[in-house]
Amino acid sequence: MAEKSFVRMEMLPEQAPPASSVGVIGWVRANLFSSWFNSILTVISIYFIWRVLAGILPWVFLSVWDADSLAGCREVIAANWPGAESAEHACWAVINERWLQLLYGFYPPELYWRPNLAIILLFVALAPVLFADRVPRKLLYVTMVYPFLMPWLLWGGTIWGPLMAAAGFVIGFYVIKILSDEIGALSAMIVGVLATVTWWLGAGPAVADALSGTLPIGIEAVESRKFGGFMLSVLIGVVAIGVSLPIGIVLALGRQSDLLIVKGICVGFIEFIRGVPLITLLFVASTLLNIFLPPGTNFDIILRVMIMVTLFAAAYMAEVIRGGLAALPKGQYEGADSLGLDYWQSQRLIIMPQALKISIPGIVSTFIGIFKDTTLVSIIGLLDPLGLANAIRADAAWNGVYWELFAFIALLFFVFCFSMSRYSMYLERKLQTDHR
Amino acid sequence: MTTLTDPPKESFRLSMLIYDTRYRSMTIQVVAMFGFMLLAAWLINNTITNLNALGKPVEFGFLGEPASYDINQRLLDYTSRDTHLRASLLGLLNTLVVAALGCITATILGVLIGVLRLSNNWIVARIMTVYIEMFRNVPVLLWIVLVMAFLIEGLPAPREFRGDDATASMILNETVAITNRGVYVPEFLFSRPLGDISLLGTSSLRFDVSLELIVLVLVFAAGLYVSGRIGRYADRTQEQTGERPVVWYWRLAVVVIPFAIVSWMLGLHLGYPALKGFNFQGGTHLRNSLIALWLALSLYTAAFIAEIVRAGILAISKGQTEAAGALGLRPNRIMSLVVLPQALRVIIPPLISNYLNLTKNSSLAIAVGYMDITGTLGGITMNQTGRELESILLLMAVYLTISLSISVVMNWYNNKVKLVER
Numbered sequence: 001m002a003e004k005s006f007v008r009m010e011m012l013p014e015q016a017p018p019a020s021s022v023g024v025i026g027w028v029r030a031n032l033f034s035s036w037f038n039s040i041l042t043v044i045s046i047y048f049i050w051r052v053l054a055g056i057l058p059w060v061f062l063s064v065w066d067a068d069s070l071a072g073c074r075e076v077i078a079a080n081w082p083g084a085e086s087a088e089h090a091c092w093a094v095i096n097e098r099w100l101q102l103l104y105g106f107y108p109p110e111l112y113w114r115p116n117l118a119i120i121l122l123f124v125a126l127a128p129v130l131f132a133d134r135v136p137r138k139l140l141y142v143t144m145v146y147p148f149l150m151p152w153l154l155w156g157g158t159i160w161g162p163l164m165a166a167a168g169f170v171i172g173f174y175v176i177k178i179l180s181d182e183i184g185a186l187s188a189m190i191v192g193v194l195a196t197v198t199w200w201l202g203a204g205p206a207v208a209d210a211l212s213g214t215l216p217i218g219i220e221a222v223e224s225r226k227f228g229g230f231m232l233s234v235l236i237g238v239v240a241i242g243v244s245l246p247i248g249i250v251l252a253l254g255r256q257s258d259l260l261i262v263k264g265i266c267v268g269f270i271e272f273i274r275g276v277p278l279i280t281l282l283f284v285a286s287t288l289l290n291i292f293l294p295p296g297t298n299f300d301i302i303l304r305v306m307i308m309v310t311l312f313a314a315a316y317m318a319e320v321i322r323g324g325l326a327a328l329p330k331g332q333y334e335g336a337d338s339l340g341l342d343y344w345q346s347q348r349l350i351i352m353p354q355a356l357k358i359s360i361p362g363i364v365s366t367f368i369g370i371f372k373d374t375t376l377v378s379i380i381g382l383l384d385p386l387g388l389a390n391a392i393r394a395d396a397a398w399n400g401v402y403w404e405l406f407a408f409i410a411l412l413f414f415v416f417c418f419s420m421s422r423y424s425m426y427l428e429r430k431l432q433t434d435h436r
Numbered sequence: 437m438t439t440l441t442d443p444p445k446e447s448f449r450l451s452m453l454i455y456d457t458r459y460r461s462m463t464i465q466v467v468a469m470f471g472f473m474l475l476a477a478w479l480i481n482n483t484i485t486n487l488n489a490l491g492k493p494v495e496f497g498f499l500g501e502p503a504s505y506d507i508n509q510r511l512l513d514y515t516s517r518d519t520h521l522r523a524s525l526l527g528l529l530n531t532l533v534v535a536a537l538g539c540i541t542a543t544i545l546g547v548l549i550g551v552l553r554l555s556n557n558w559i560v561a562r563i564m565t566v567y568i569e570m571f572r573n574v575p576v577l578l579w580i581v582l583v584m585a586f587l588i589e590g591l592p593a594p595r596e597f598r599g600d601d602a603t604a605s606m607i608l609n610e611t612v613a614i615t616n617r618g619v620y621v622p623e624f625l626f627s628r629p630l631g632d633i634s635l636l637g638t639s640s641l642r643f644d645v646s647l648e649l650i651v652l653v654l655v656f657a658a659g660l661y662v663s664g665r666i667g668r669y670a671d672r673t674q675e676q677t678g679e680r681p682v683v684w685y686w687r688l689a690v691v692v693i694p695f696a697i698v699s700w701m702l703g704l705h706l707g708y709p710a711l712k713g714f715n716f717q718g719g720t721h722l723r724n725s726l727i728a729l730w731l732a733l734s735l736y737t738a739a740f741i742a743e744i745v746r747a748g749i750l751a752i753s754k755g756q757t758e759a760a761g762a763l764g765l766r767p768n769r770i771m772s773l774v775v776l777p778q779a780l781r782v783i784i785p786p787l788i789s790n791y792l793n794l795t796k797n798s799s800l801a802i803a804v805g806y807m808d809i810t811g812t813l814g815g816i817t818m819n820q821t822g823r824e825l826e827s828i829l830l831l832m833a834v835y836l837t838i839s840l841s842i843s844v845v846m847n848w849y850n851n852k853v854k855l856v857e858r
Contacts, residue, residue, distance in 0.1 A: 031556070031557065031558035031559075032557060032558060032559060034556065034557075038556070038557045041555070041557050041559075041560050042557060042559055042560075045557075045559045045560050045563055046559065048563070049559075049563070258461070259461055259464060259465050259468070260465065261465045261468055261469045261472075262464065262465060262468050265468065265472055271840075272832075272836065274839070275832075275835060275836040275839035275840060276796070276831075276832045276835045276836060276839070277796040277797070277799040277810070277835055278796075279799045279800065279802070279810060279814075280799070280810070280814065280828060280831050280832050280835065283814060283818075283824075283828050283831075284828060287818075287824040287828070288824055288825060288828060290486075291482070291483050291486045291487065291824075291825065292479050292482055292483055292486075293482055294482050294485075295482070295485055295486055295489060368572075368573070372573075372574070372575040372576070373575070375575040375577045375578060376577060376800070378577070378803075379577075379800075379802060379803055386575075386577060386578060386581065402582075402585040402589060403585075406578060406581070406582045406585070409578060410574045410578055410582075413573065413574050413575055413578070414570070414573045414574055417572075417573035417574075418569065418573045421572075421573070
């Protein structure tokens with residue numbers, strides 16, 4: 001006789017997990033109170049956050065926006081919050097009064113539209129480069145025109161100077177295009193470059209002078225010493241970042257090349273620049289650069305600073321890109337060779353796209369570093385935001401204002417640098433082609 | 437019938453310099469060399485012409501002239517009658533001091549923050565992320581002047597320490613005074629000193645070496661050596677017998693006991709700062725400028741080091757830990773024998789380049805008036821003597837030497853820990 005046995009014939013429905021391991025409680029248990037040590041850490045952290053916020057939030061929000069001096073601020077504070085020390089409440093009145101100065105320096109207020117337009121156009125010009133798949137390619141024309149438009153907008157003056165500078169590139173381009181069928185690519189390149197340089201040094205300025213004499217089209221000129229504030233930081237940063245990338249690529253290729261002399265020159269330049277602090281290079285800009293150039297040359301300090309910061313950035317960029325080049329497997333070079341591509345073709349079509357992709361994080365962190373380092377120009381007397389902060393404190397009305405100015409400047413820099421680093425993360429994700 | 441003919445004999449044509457890959461690299465190199473030398477000659481020629489026109493040919497005699505400015509934070513004796521050379525030397529020492537202090541604190545802070553950012557405690561990890569983003573995205577110069585402003589504005593003045601109704605008090609059992617004029621810490625004193633040895637006579641590079649310090653360092657080094665011998669004896673015994681003799685207290689004793697005895701014989705004691713008159717006297721006075729630079733550079737660099745440490749730890753795959761566990765290693769041995777050696781290979785090169793960055797960033801001392809090499813040689817000396825070219829060349833040479841020495845160490849280390857690949 002068969003014994004009766006019980007065998008379950010169907011699956012039991014899943015039970016809900018215990019209430020203590022899901023939802024808010026589960027999350028808190030797993031992430032905040034998973035052990036006694038973690039619990040202590042959590043309690044300490046919450047206390048720390050509370051202390052910090054309790055110190056900062058009243059300072060930020062219970063503050064004075066309308067006053068014409070620090071003393072005025074203190075009166076308002078004493079009236080509104082009796083018994084409070086003046087340091088417990090921020091005096092944003094200084095930002096309220098001087099924020100335009102902190103942004104534009106001493107740029108004439110009626111011409112603020114020019115830097116504003118320049119920065120809007122900067123984003124328009126950057127869009128086809130940064131978000132290549134989302135905006136029309138036609139915008140690339142704006143990108144090509146921008147390097148000549150931006151200086152004209154900011155410094156003003158006659159339009160013929162930038163136009164003639166641009167004409168140099170156009171001349172070089174057509175010389176190369178026409179001659180490359182006749183005498184070969186390399187010779188055409190050399191002749192083209194020579195034609196461009198001759199145009200810039202010889203005919204260009206003369207034509208520009210003649211044209212501005214007969215057809216004076218231009219906008220009001222603004223002297224360099226009126227530049228300042230955050231506009232100056234962005235200007236130096238953008239120029240250094242934009243120009244240093246191509247120079248950096250050339251230096252990196254030079255350092256990787258088999259040509260001993262070219263390699264030696266590149267290595268020497270890179271190691272020298274990376275071995276000295278930026279401040280010494282800025283000293284060179286402020287005191288020595290004129291000595292290195294032909295007697296009588298004297299061009300303005302902002303341009304000199306931009307040259308030195310660009311060289312500085314280029315050396316760092318070169319090392320980042322060299323890292324990308326070195327990380328490429330040898331097969332990529334050999335594959336390019338086996339397709340019959342010449343050096344420049346293989347660099348342009350095979351090597352550089354991959355090497356630059358690998359080095360994106362490094363390139364962006366170099367950008368951020370350069371942008372932050374533009375504050376050093378305050379040491380050689382330019383009025384970037386930090387220099388202006390000192391200038392504002394030198395005003396008797398605002399003598400003694402520290403934290404509000406620092407907070408404002410730090411916030412400006414933070415917004416720029418943080419968004420740059422987020423963009424680099426986005427780009428990394430977008431360009432990731434391997435499936436991991 | 438066709439015959440095989442020799443290929444046409446090649447004659448050298450000028451265009452082959454460009455189109456023939458055999459000659460092209462030579463051509464490019466010669467052109468590059470020529471262009472480079474032309475550029476250098478042009479620059480040097482301009483410089484010489486300009487300097488002659490200004491009437492100051494390149495010479496370094498100004499280094500021997502009296503500096504006639506004061507350096508308040510210094511390691512060696514100095515008066516304003518000393519030469520520019522000596523001022524520069526003190527500046528260099530100050531640079532090295534702040535760089536060394538900064539590297540040490542930045543490493544400690546950075547490792548701590550990097551590890552805590554990986555903590556499984558959500559709130560701690562978030563706090564560390566906020567710290568890192570906050571410091572990495574704001575210029576270091578801003579941090580330096582901000583810390584300096586905090587030290588001057590936020591700390592109590594010495595007079596607030598005075599009297600019965602003092603609003604401020606010294607910390608750490610009345611030994612350290614933190615004031616808005618700087619921090620006063622206890623100093624080491626010897627009641628039975630042995631004297632100093634003066635080296636290099638009265639020249640600008642003279643320095644005194646205290647004999648007590650030499651004796652103490654020697655005793656300490658000897659202790660470490662003997663301790664090392666005992667350790668090797670223990671290793672040998674373990675290899676021969678399989679039993680490791682317990683020697684740690686011997687190793688500790690040979691270092692500590694002789695050192696303590698010699699210190700007692702020399703009368704080593706601490707000199708405490710005390711409020712006298714309007715200011716604190718005694719102890720070592722760390723000026724605000726040093727503290728601000730040190731603190732700001734450490735906090736700033738720590739954010740970068742934290743990211744490096746985090747990346748290094750994440751780079752070691754979990755399989756390594758598990759495999760080591762499968763071999764029967766205990767957790768602390770896994771850490772020291774398996775994980776750390778591999779993580780350090782990832783961590784150390786960028787760590788050293790961050791040390792280099794910190795050293796170079798210490799040149800921002802000029803913003804808070806700390807007299808480092810940039811503040812002395814590149815600052816007051818340059819402005820006083822008007823010798824821009826010479827000063828900046830020397831300044832760059834000094835920084836290049838420091839950077840290249842650090843690079844040499846880094847390359848040596850990289851070669852040492854490099855994976856040996858087939």
